[in-house]
Amino acid sequence: MNRKLSQKIAFWIFRILGWAVVGILLWILGFIVYNGIGVISLEFIFDSPRNGMLEGGIFPAIVGTFCLIIGSMIVAFPLGVMSAIYTNEYVRDGKISRFIRMMTNNLGSIPSIVFGLFGMALFVRAMSWGDSIIAGSFTLGLLVLPLVIRTTEEALRMVPDALRTGSYALGASKLQTIRYVVLPTAFPNIVTGLILSVGRVSGETAPILFTVAAFFLPRLPSSVFDQVMALPYHLYVLSTSGSNLEAQRPMAYGTALVLITLVLIINFTASLIRKYFSKKHGAV
Amino acid sequence: MDIIEAKNIDFYYSDFHALKNVSLGIAKNSVTAFIGPSGCGKSTFLRLLNRMNDLIPDTKLAGKCLVNGEDIYAKGVDVDTLRKKIGMVFQKPNPFPKTIFENIAYGLRVNRMGNKEFIRNRVEESLKAAALWDEVKDKMNRSAYDLSGGQQQRLCIARALAVKPDILLMDEPASALDPISTAKIEDLIFDLKTQYTIVIVTHNMQQAARVSDSTGFFMLGELIEFSDTKKMFLNPAKEQTQNYITGRFG
Numbered sequence: 194m195n196r197k198l199s200q201k202i203a204f205w206i207f208r209i210l211g212w213a214v215v216g217i218l219l220w221i222l223g224f225i226v227y228n229g230i231g232v233i234s235l236e237f238i239f240d241s242p243r244n245g246m247l248e249g250g251i252f253p254a255i256v257g258t259f260c261l262i263i264g265s266m267i268v269a270f271p272l273g274v275m276s277a278i279y280t281n282e283y284v285r286d287g288k289i290s291r292f293i294r295m296m297t298n299n300l301g302s303i304p305s306i307v308f309g310l311f312g313m314a315l316f317v318r319a320m321s322w323g324d325s326i327i328a329g330s331f332t333l334g335l336l337v338l339p340l341v342i343r344t345t346e347e348a349l350r351m352v353p354d355a356l357r358t359g360s361y362a363l364g365a366s367k368l369q370t371i372r373y374v375v376l377p378t379a380f381p382n383i384v385t386g387l388i389l390s391v392g393r394v395s396g397e398t399a400p401i402l403f404t405v406a407a408f409f410l411p412r413l414p415s416s417v418f419d420q421v422m423a424l425p426y427h428l429y430v431l432s433t434s435g436s437n438l439e440a441q442r443p444m445a446y447g448t449a450l451v452l453i454t455l456v457l458i459i460n461f462t463a464s465l466i467r468k469y470f471s472k473k474h475g476a477v
Numbered sequence: 478m479d480i481i482e483a484k485n486i487d488f489y490y491s492d493f494h495a496l497k498n499v500s501l502g503i504a505k506n507s508v509t510a511f512i513g514p515s516g517c518g519k520s521t522f523l524r525l526l527n528r529m530n531d532l533i534p535d536t537k538l539a540g541k542c543l544v545n546g547e548d549i550y551a552k553g554v555d556v557d558t559l560r561k562k563i564g565m566v567f568q569k570p571n572p573f574p575k576t577i578f579e580n581i582a583y584g585l586r587v588n589r590m591g592n593k594e595f596i597r598n599r600v601e602e603s604l605k606a607a608a609l610w611d612e613v614k615d616k617m618n619r620s621a622y623d624l625s626g627g628q629q630q631r632l633c634i635a636r637a638l639a640v641k642p643d644i645l646l647m648d649e650p651a652s653a654l655d656p657i658s659t660a661k662i663e664d665l666i667f668d669l670k671t672q673y674t675i676v677i678v679t680h681n682m683q684q685a686a687r688v689s690d691s692t693g694f695f696m697l698g699e700l701i702e703f704s705d706t707k708k709m710f711l712n713p714a715k716e717q718t719q720n721y722i723t724g725r726f727g
Contacts, residue, residue: 285534353571355567355569355571356571356573356574358529358532358567358571359567359571359572359573359633359636360573360583360587361529361532361557361560362527362529362560362564362565362567362637363560363561363564363583363584363587363588363636363637363640364557364558364559364560364561364562364584364587364588364640365557365583365584365587365588366557366587369587373583373586373587374573374583377574377575378573378574
């Protein structure tokens with residue numbers, strides 16, 4: 194076959210597949226919006242479920258998911274960033290950092306339901322925190338830890354060494370160099386890692402199943418030792434159990450729509466923050 | 478007494494013998510240039526003087542290196558303090574992704590030197606010393622990345638000057654710059670030598686001849702010749718030097 198023609202065909206295959214991804218995303222979004230928009234109202238967002246979850250809203254689940262996002266970030270972010278700083282800035286030995294990196298990747302490939310079991314054994318039982326926001330946050334925090342570590346490491350690796358040596362040459366210590374040059378420079382990219390982890394946390398069902406999620410709990414949590422409802426689990430409950438599955442279905446789509454919108458809003462805000470900081474510090 | 482004295486220095490990157498028995502003395506408030514073909518050890522030697530080579534794993538040093546009569550590789554020497562006293566400018570401009578003001582203030586801040594007022598004055602003073610003040614005085618809060626390459630390099634010089642080092646090391650400071658910026662840097666070196674001892678590594682022999690008082694010629698890790706710049710370029714003692722500066726190799 195002639196070269197020009199095969200090039201043309203290959204290009205069209207790439208083009209079609211590239212756009213297919215966009216198409217699939219739009220399809221899913223469109224499907225959820227189409228089916229879910231009907232139930233969206235102020236009541237749906239700001240009220241508790243009533244009448245066997247056939248009426249009312251999903252406010253407790255929204256609040257619960259927020260609590261879990263914040264809680265798990267408090268757990269995963271400092272731990273992950275510090276771990277990444279250690280492997281990327283302090284460990285000179287390639288073998289040790291490779292070993293730590295391999296273990297991090299292994300941690301990342303453990304199925305999320307296993308995290309759920311582990312969280313139940315350790316946080317719920319052994320620490321006797323019970324089914325609670327704090328147990329769920331720790332479980333979700335451990336789940337996203339590898340993601341936070343990996344993205345932070347990549348962000349740190351993108352900081353040119355010339356900036357580090359420039360800082361040392363002025364008499365700055367290693368800690369000062371990390372604190373005042375490396376971290377601020379890497380910050381916009383670290384935020385990207387944070388966005389990814391928030392998306393992951395807000396959608397996970399398995400790890401919260403045995404550690405925090407409540408089937409039906411219309412009142413709001415008053416401490417970190419309370420159970421909460423959460424959007425993904427609520428979605429699961431609405432689609433699989435309850436008094437009337439057919440009648441619950443629109444509520445399920447509505448919940449899915451709220452969940453997706455929440456994640457999109459978080460992504461959007463975070464990318465604004467990222468833009469703001471990379472403008473302020475100059476892109477690297 | 479010479480401000481820098483190197484005595485029988487040998488340096489290794491794992492198995493590679495990068496510097497072979499190098500000894501020399503550098504006088505206070507002079508400009509010394511190191512020339513030689515790529516990989517000859519001139520940059521390695523420069524980076525010994527502020528212990529920048531410490532950052533490279535698996536290196537070994539033998540011999541003594543004295544600055545102001547003190548062995549900088551002795552036990553108990555604080556490397557951070559040493560680097561504050563011996564400033565460095567690199568081949569490629571490496572301003573921090575911060576504002577122009579913060580770039581200069583950085584060295585003062587990390588060394589906990591002075592209050593706000595002091596820092597503001599020192600920033601201005603350093604930028605004036607680096608002949609950059611007039612170009613940036615109205616945009617101190619702009620990112621250093623908005624400056625041109627030549628301006629960025631003068632910013633890096635100002636940044637090094639701000640902590641008032643005794644010695645300024647320059648590692649091919651103009652090799653990434655255009656001729657006009659290069660000329661500005663060279664003028665600057667000439668002005669600065671009244672207050673600082675400057676050691677400069679350069680690929681450019683004309684530059685060495687223009688700016689330096691003494692010149693050292695390195696080849697394959699050895700210091701072949703070290704003498705007064707005029708003498709070195711007009712009447713070198715060694716044949717290898719003669720061959721190099723007349724462009725027969727390298």
